[in-house]
Amino acid sequence: MTIKDLPEGERPREKLLALGPRSLSDAELLAIFLRTGTAGLSAVDLARTLLKEFGGISPLLRADRQRFCAVKGLGEAKYTQLQAVLELARRHLGEQLSGEAVLSNPAAVSGFVRAHLQDYPHEVFMVLYLDTRHRLLAAEELFRGTIDGANVYPREVVRQALHHNAAAIIFAHNHPSGVAEPSPADEAITRRLQEALGLVDIRVLDHIIIGRGQEVSLAERGLV
Numbered sequence: 001m002t003i004k005d006l007p008e009g010e011r012p013r014e015k016l017l018a019l020g021p022r023s024l025s026d027a028e029l030l031a032i033f034l035r036t037g038t039a040g041l042s043a044v045d046l047a048r049t050l051l052k053e054f055g056g057i058s059p060l061l062r063a064d065r066q067r068f069c070a071v072k073g074l075g076e077a078k079y080t081q082l083q084a085v086l087e088l089a090r091r092h093l094g095e096q097l098s099g100e101a102v103l104s105n106p107a108a109v110s111g112f113v114r115a116h117l118q119d120y121p122h123e124v125f126m127v128l129y130l131d132t133r134h135r136l137l138a139a140e141e142l143f144r145g146t147i148d149g150a151n152v153y154p155r156e157v158v159r160q161a162l163h164h165n166a167a168a169i170i171f172a173h174n175h176p177s178g179v180a181e182p183s184p185a186d187e188a189i190t191r192r193l194q195e196a197l198g199l200v201d202i203r204v205l206d207h208i209i210i211g212r213g214q215e216v217s218l219a220e221r222g223l224v
């Protein structure tokens with residue numbers, strides 16, 4: 001059975017247009033992206049198969065090029081399309097932050113850093129540079145490390161903050177283990193960065209740690 005053989009109300013594209021994207025299941029949303037199935041499988045059936053094989057939406061989106069393209073029904077064309085969609089989502093979240101004070105929308109900040117950091121198998125340390133009204137000027141993935149940690153250099157953070165003419169900063173990094181609880185090393189590097197940036201009158205507003213399905217704000221913990 002193909003999608004065209006389904007009742008019109010059960011076809012993903014028609015259902016989305018009639019009821020909105022939130023009405024669709026993960027498989028139906030993925031089927032719209034896939035557009036076509038394979039021999040003997042409709043796009044919806046293929047989507048269900050892929051979600052089962054990869055273990056859900058997030059592992060599928062995190063799959064590297066080699067594993068993604070090795071699956072029948074996918075390939076490099078769909079991989080590049082998917083990467084483009086993900087990058088569009090990241091840039092959309094960035095534009096949302098650039099137009100308003102980040103402290104007025106903490107959920108947007110969390111969504112933005114999560115979109116950048118949650119899929120890395122190693123630690124990545126990200127810096128959000130803010131103007132005097134706490135609007136986003138720029139965001140950089142400044143340091144990368146192994147799964148055990150990333151080397152963070154205060155001198156480089158200060159240099160980049162001055163380059164962007166930042167008045168305030170938010171830090172974020174991921175824990176590939178999936179546990180977002182801050183370590184003593186996380187707290188220590190936050191204090192070092194606060195001290196270094198304080199010398200040039202740049203405020204540290206927060207340090208967000210991204211885990212699997214959760215994040216922890218050091219500001220909310222009273223540690224910033």
